[in-house]
Amino acid sequence: MVGVKLSEQAAITDLQTMLPDLPPVQLDAFEGPLDILLHLIRKQKMDIFNIPIATITAQYSNIIDSDLSLNVDVAGEYLVMASTLMQLKSRLLLPRPELDEEGNDIDPRDVLVAQLLAYEQYRLLAEEINELPRMHRDIFKRAAFPESENIERPLPLADLEALLVAFGQVLKRMTKEVRHRVVLESMSVREQIQFVIASLQGGSMQFHDLLHELRGREAWVTTLLAILELWRQRIIQVVQSEHNAGITLLLCVHDDKVLI
Amino acid sequence: MLSQKVEALILASDEPISFEKLRLFLSPVDASKLHGALSILEEHYAGRGIQLKQIAGGWQFRTAPAYAGIVKQLWQTKAPRLSRSMLEILAIIAYQQPTTRAEIEAMRGMKVSSSIIGGLLERGWIKVLGRKDVPGRPHLYGTNKQFLADFGLNSLHDLPDSSQLVDVDGIFQERPTASKNP
Numbered sequence: 001m002v003g004v005k006l007s008e009q010a011a012i013t014d015l016q017t018m019l020p021d022l023p024p025v026q027l028d029a030f031e032g033p034l035d036i037l038l039h040l041i042r043k044q045k046m047d048i049f050n051i052p053i054a055t056i057t058a059q060y061s062n063i064i065d066s067d068l069s070l071n072v073d074v075a076g077e078y079l080v081m082a083s084t085l086m087q088l089k090s091r092l093l094l095p096r097p098e099l100d101e102e103g104n105d106i107d108p109r110d111v112l113v114a115q116l117l118a119y120e121q122y123r124l125l126a127e128e129i130n131e132l133p134r135m136h137r138d139i140f141k142r143a144a145f146p147e148s149e150n151i152e153r154p155l156p157l158a159d160l161e162a163l164l165v166a167f168g169q170v171l172k173r174m175t176k177e178v179r180h181r182v183v184l185e186s187m188s189v190r191e192q193i194q195f196v197i198a199s200l201q202g203g204s205m206q207f208h209d210l211l212h213e214l215r216g217r218e219a220w221v222t223t224l225l226a227i228l229e230l231w232r233q234r235i236i237q238v239v240q241s242e243h244n245a246g247i248t249l250l251l252c253v254h255d256d257k258v259l260i
Numbered sequence: 261m262l263s264q265k266v267e268a269l270i271l272a273s274d275e276p277i278s279f280e281k282l283r284l285f286l287s288p289v290d291a292s293k294l295h296g297a298l299s300i301l302e303e304h305y306a307g308r309g310i311q312l313k314q315i316a317g318g319w320q321f322r323t324a325p326a327y328a329g330i331v332k333q334l335w336q337t338k339a340p341r342l343s344r345s346m347l348e349i350l351a352i353i354a355y356q357q358p359t360t361r362a363e364i365e366a367m368r369g370m371k372v373s374s375s376i377i378g379g380l381l382e383r384g385w386i387k388v389l390g391r392k393d394v395p396g397r398p399h400l401y402g403t404n405k406q407f408l409a410d411f412g413l414n415s416l417h418d419l420p421d422s423s424q425l426v427d428v429d430g431i432f433q434e435r436p437t438a439s440k441n442p
Contacts, residue, residue: 031344032370077370126347128420135410137339138325165382
């Protein structure tokens, strides 16, 4: 496999001798089968509209064979591409119509080439997006407003999406506990509404602190439903000071002013 | 006088402040005078350590990228590097929106992990726009305002030039007849 000139490859039929000295690559350096194919094609300066399928198939198989630790989930996608390549190779060897009704070329490789080109464009755009000056990496804004006692700042209101994201984070954090006792506890939203109101009597409360007082997925979900119901009825207010910050719950009073 | 007022409002606002909001807070004010005040400020801040920029449909002061290195020292935490898969998925959503997970997977030839979609949602860069009317009613994703704000874009038109997104079907119509040796 040493030093075979790439341009001469097409003439050589023995697959083993066709493999040039490509620098060794790790499968996890790639973002999937298309990424590998583009790497092989561009690295060897092949014509993407005339891909030497036999060569590419052998090189591709070599790369995926080199990593046997591949987990089943990911392996499937790499293997699908391997079989697509094999199929293409055999279709190119068999007699087939070369022109369609309109006299255009029919090339079985076209579908794959279109997929590769489309993916390559997004790969490029992703790089360009990464190079945009990004907040907190290249660009910063004023960090905090000097608080003054005379200034009343309106409470920024959270939205449903923020509450659900916060709930997801709580679930992720709390379900790490392993609990084995199986008991059936039935909870009602009505009870949890009472619980939420009672908890907020003493003042505002962080959403995750409130859920921390409870155990079990059922309790958390029921409480979330209770919070949504209270929010809908404007009995409580849901506040988030900035994106991804903690979510605070507080009771409303009747004239729609906030009770803190 | 007007440009000083505008300057104060922009500095004190947590979010990029829109032209309409400025106009409301400074009313009665002529739209053209307000435009004038903004361009005076823009010019005044050109080449300084902070810049006045139009971001996500509003005006905001931000530090100039050239000084990122020294400004970073103010905080312990560093902005995390984004993985290639996250950037690629974000790019596909940004240019193809509204789009579904299956469409992203077809484009990349690779499964889209839930943790990446979750990560993008958590950062507020993408959101669910609705559901596609096909079997399974999959979520349709699009970018969010936070995406524009964090990547310094005023609108989606400011994304890196997508004219390079050549029409792949077009290529096959135009290309010369390729020689046939597989």
